[in-house]
Amino acid sequence: MAQAAATPASGKVVIRNVGLMLSGDIDQPILQADTIVIDDGLITAVGKEADCDISQPNVVIDARATCVCPGLIDSHVHPVFGDWTPRQNQLGWIDSTMNGGVTTMISAGEVHLPGRPKDIVGLKALAITAQRAFDAFRPGGVKVLAGAPVLEKGMVEQDFEDLAKSGVKLLGEVGLGSVKAGEEAHRMVAWARKHGIQSTIHTGGPSIPGSGLIDKDVVLEADADIIGHINGGHTALPLAHVCELCEKSTRGIEIVHNGNERIAIEAARAAIALKCPHRIILGTDGPAGSGVQPLGILRMIALLSSLGGVPAEQAFCFATGNTARMRNLNCGLMEPGRAADFVFMDRAQHTAGRTLLESVQLGDIPGVGMVMIDGIVRCGRSRNTPPATEIPVVL
């Protein structure tokens, strides 16, 4: 079920015969390249084989003309500990999600922990413990960036300084705790930002009994770095308010699987109409009441491409390079110096699409043939996607 804490070094890895190289960069989503060279988990070259130093590799992978894309990033998850979630009493959900092409997950708060502490010392201790635990334990090799405290009334600037010094880099969704007023949230978000902690705000109706509505005025006043699930988690704000958020805020526009699908499409359209597609990032908001969706990010890409009219190669950028840039991650883009985290995909067997990108634009999800994290193969043919027509082989 799970693997390895420490990452063993990959050595030199050469990936050749790539049929379609997706870059993760929304300004240039497709690269004219067929080869990737990796050294100890980092990309050292991307280009045509004749232009790359492919000598003396430890591992060679023949991509067999399939697509290689930066590993998908789920911008919004709620992990607890290990590869277990109490939300739907499920084991192995992170490893299962890796089989859906996700190589990095970002916690929006460990809110499902039974008996989650709400006093300030307790919430800080939980955040630090979660950060440490997931840093040292990576189910399926997935990088789970966790330790995201939920804001509660009474927190002072010193608390944010303490958290930052202890290695906490994220806030849990603002609005899930007792801090729900715009002015109070703004003050704490600013303290977090001052100390290098990134913030996300819950947007829309309550997710579970006991949580509350966060409306557009609170989202704008709080000014968190990410407008979390702008399409609701699950219940969305009215469309006009979602458009107003896209227009008046410059922050990240996060669209999630466990939200309102119609508003997901409309939010993407609004961001594109405003000429800021680089602000769109994708999450699942899982595990959730609707379950755990290991293919949630791929399904969002297919949804936005097929019904939202977004070219498939751009939709992949929403879940890779956009998220990496917005959240300062060393992955998500196909360029030297970045982490060698990749998903190998091909058109699913018997899709009506003639190519991978066409199949996604028709609403089918791709078949995953291999997932690599830090230059190490973490799975071959996915146990969760429909079977890929062709899969890469390790030579």
Ligand SMILES: [Zn+2]
């Ligand atoms: Zn939420």
